[in-house]
Each structure stands twice: as C-alpha cells, then as structure tokens.
Amino acid sequence: MQTTNDVTFGVTDPIFEIRNASVTFDMERGTSRVMDSVDMNIQRGEILGVVGESGSGKSMFASALLDAIPDPGQLSGEITFRPESGEEIELLQQSESEIKQIRWEEIAMVFQGAMSSFNPTMTIGDHFEETLDVHGYDVDDGMERGRDLLSELYLEPEQVLHSYPHELSGGMQQRALLAMSLLLDPEVLVMDEPTAALDLLMQRSIIELIRKIGQQRDLTIVFITHDLPLVANLADRLGVLYAFEFVEVGPANDVLTGSKHPYTRALLNSTPNLHTPREEMRPIEGKSPDPVSVPDGCTYHPRCPMSDDNCVAADPPFQAGSGATDHQAKCHYIDDVNEAVPLNLREVHNE
C-alpha cells in the first residue's frame, strides 16, 4: 500500500494550487465547516469534473476559486493562481478591487440558470457592452469578438444581441451566458451545474460545445455537477467530493472504470449506465454528514460497508495503492475495495 502526501496528483503545470483551503460559517449551533482542508491541483488546459451529492460542497469549491464565498463565510488556506504570463497570484491576499479584475478577465464563472445572471430589463447586447465597459475593454473590438463567440455557439448574433433574456429559450440563454463569460478571453472557466435546468438533449449539445470551445481556446475548465453521466463524457480528470473534501482524484477513465473509494463506487453503482437519464439514477443509502458535526475518522465510515474500528479512529490520508500517484483515494482499504464493493455498471466509458 502506497500512502502518499503527494497532493499534486501528478499535475505538471498547475494553473491552480489549492492548499489546506477551508470554508466555515459560524452558526448558532456551532461552526459549520463546508469545505474541509482541501488540497487540489488543477492542470492548465484540462477539464476537471467535480462530482458529489447535493450538499457535498461543490458550489463552495467553485466559489473558492474566485474568492467569492457568500457572506458571512470565511475562506482560509492558500489558493495560488498561475496565469499563462505574469506572476503567480495568491488569490486570498488580493484586495477586493484586484479580485474584481481577476474575475471575468482571468477566471470566469457560469452558474446554473442563466436567467438569474441576466438583468431582465437589459438586452443581451447591453450585457455584453456593460461587461466590456466595466473592465475597460474596447467595446467595438469586444462586440466583434462577442458576435464570433455567439456564432461559434450556433446562435444568430444580431438576433440574440437585440433580444431580452426572456425572449430566448433556456438553451439559448445558457449559450449566450457562455459567450458572455468568454468575452474577456479568460484562462479559466468555472461552471457550476451550467446545464442543470435544461433537457437532456440540450445538455448534451452544450457539453459538446463546451468541449469544442475549451480545446480551441486552451481554456482550463472546472465543471461542477451532481450528474456523473454528464461529466463522464467531458472531463479529463475527476475529483469526487464527499463531506466537504475530495475523497478521490484521478484521470476520468481510471476513476470511472477502477474507482478506489467505496463512496465513488456507490455513486457509480447508483448510475446503471453512463447514458442513463438522471431520473433513473438511484440515491445511495444513508445520509450525507451535517457540516456542523462531521463524523470522526473517515467521514464516510457510517455509510461504508467496509468500515471497521480503524476507520472510526483515523482519517485516512490519500493513498495510491499499487497504481500511479495521479489516481488516489482517501480510504484505508483501497486494495480491498474492488472485492468489497463490486461495480455493477453495465457500461462505463469516457468517450
């Protein structure tokens, strides 16, 4: 068994290095720790899929990458952003105005439900112009770029720019938001459930567009979802969140076909095949932990069929087993997991 403190996860050119990042909220009933000492490296140009159940901390992770945790949450630790050119930036040491500049210009974010990101009284064109203007970009050049982006996303530029958000379908709104997020040519796109409100067909077509645009523009994409089948066909690497921390990280194919953590395997087993619509996925047994009182030792032990006294007593470090260190899981028993939690997926592949 290879225990490793190597939390680079084999990433050779990190655009983000996240170390010991935690988010806490002081609540009446105690401190709620909704991100728990997270270490993660993100490779420049990759698509990192972040998956986990509802409430596992996915949105907190997304917000942390922009130092945009909602008040009164407290974000601590180190988040180093290494742009392609220029000096590395310690995100948590930037002033509010410096962070505002980095957001959209370097790191853009697309959330679920485009409607909440658009002002209903402004046309899409007004939004584009305002974004360019606020960031001091040349509006004419920027609008030209905006038109190109809309075309690349199979939208009719003039029609969309002159429309109010409610005049567009959900899929068109989400693509217009995607174009707006790329208007200032960011290096990183953080997407938090960007397709959740759309029907399956539209989700698939937007995923294809995200993949194409990411490749063309050397974008680094962090794609956050509770929908494993959706991200399985998109991500280069997967990070699986459970109880506010990553429990497994690795190349997407390795995680999908040879997952090392019993939680990931339960998640995969709740997905009959990776092309199944979400309606057919089964929830996994047990309840996810309350962030005010996460279990001692391995946080998954109350739900884990493999757990023993050791799991109650000691929080496992990341382990690579006999495999490469780019695929690791936080479990004491990664060498036994194949037998203890067999995968029942009929079809697992990452196209």
Ligand SMILES: Nc1ncnc2c1ncn2[C@@H]1O[C@H](COP(=O)(O)OP(=O)(O)OP(=O)(O)O)[C@@H](O)[C@H]1O
């Ligand atoms: N403003 C807040 N104050 C206190 N706790 C919060 C706040 N926002 C979220 N949380 C808690 O933080 C934890 C993680 O939430 P987060 O939204 O990151 O989960 P998630 O995995 O994105 O879930 P979902 O898939 O449902 O969006 C949850 O327990 C949630 O209740």
